[in-house]
Amino acid sequence: MVRETVSEKETYELGFHIGQKAGAGQVYALLGDLGVGKTVFTKGLAAGLGIQEQIYEEGRLPFYHFDVYRIGGVEEMDEIGYEDYIYGEGVSLIEWADLIEDILPPHYTEVRIEKDLEKGFDYRRISICEY
Ligand code: ADP
Numbered sequence: 707m708v709r710e711t712v713s714e715k716e717t718y719e720l721g722f723h724i725g726q727k728a729g730a731g732q733v734y735a736l737l738g739d740l741g742v743g744k745t746v747f748t749k750g751l752a753a754g755l756g757i758q759e760q761i762y763e764e765g766r767l768p769f770y771h772f773d774v775y776r777i778g779g780v781e782e783m784d785e786i787g788y789e790d791y792i793y794g795e796g797v798s799l800i801e802w803a804d805l806i807e808d809i810l811p812p813h814y815t816e817v818r819i820e821k822d823l824e825k826g827f828d829y830r831r832i833s834i835c836e837y
C-alpha cells in the first residue's frame with residue numbers, strides 16, 4: 707500500500723488510523739532518512755492506540771517504541787530485553803529498523819517514508835508492506 711501526504715498532520719493521521727487497527731504482537735519497522743517524519747507517524751500511531759502523552763502502558767495495548775538511530779550494534783538490543791518486547795503482546799515500533807535488520811522478527815509491517823523534493827518540501831511517499 708502506498709499513501710502520499712503533503713503535511714505533518716496527514717502523516718500523523720495515517721499513523722493514527724494504523725494505530726487504531728493494530729493488533730497484539732504487531733511490529734512496525736520504520737525506514738527513512740532523518741527528518742522524513744518517522745516520529746510524526748509514531749506519535750499518530752501511539753495516539754491511535756489510545757496512548758496519551760508518554761504513558762505507553764495505558765493504551766488499548768502496550769506500546770513499545772524503539773529509536774535505534776544511535777545504536778552501536780545489535781547486541782545493545784539484547785541488553786534492553788528487546789526480544790521480550792517484540793515477541794510480547796504489545797505493539798512495537800522501531801525507528802531506523804534497517805540498522806537492526808538482522809534481528810527483526812519473521813513477521814513485521816514495514817513503513818518506508820520518502821521525500822520527493824520535486825513534489826514539494828512537505829510531500830512524503832509512505833509505502834507500507836507486510837513481511
Ligand atoms: P524523523 O523522526 O524521521 O527524523 P520527524 O518526524 O522528527 O522525522 O520530523 C519530520 C519533520 O518533517 C517535522 O518537522 C514535520 O513538521 C516535517 N514535515 C513536513 N511535511 C511532512 C509530512 N508530509 N509528513 C511528516 N512530517 C512532515
Ligand code: MG
Pocket residue numbers: 744745773801
Ligand atoms: Mg525520529
